[in-house]
Amino acid sequence: MRRKGDLPTKTCVTCGRPFAWRKKWERCWEEVLTCSERCRRVRRGSRRGGGGASAPGAMP
Numbered sequence: 761m762r763r764k765g766d767l768p769t770k771t772c773v774t775c776g777r778p779f780a781w782r783k784k785w786e787r788c789w790e791e792v793l794t795c796s797e798r799c800r801r802v803r804r805g806s807r808r809g810g811g812g813a814s815a816p817g818a819m820p
């Protein structure tokens with residue numbers, strides 16, 4: 761059962777939303793954890809500074 765356009769999906773570790781494969785990730789899809797550059801920065805930035813307010817997976 762294969763369909764054209766049936767792209768793999770992942771769940772963003774930052775915002776918790778599902779996102780689909782993109783051309784720009786064709787070489788690093790296994791390493792992609794976030795849906796966008798913005799979430800990627802948020803995730804990186806939240807590591808420093810001792811935040812915790814926007815911890816991933818905290819939403820019900």
Ligand SMILES: [Zn+2]
Nearest residue numbers: 772775795799
């Ligand atoms: Zn995201």
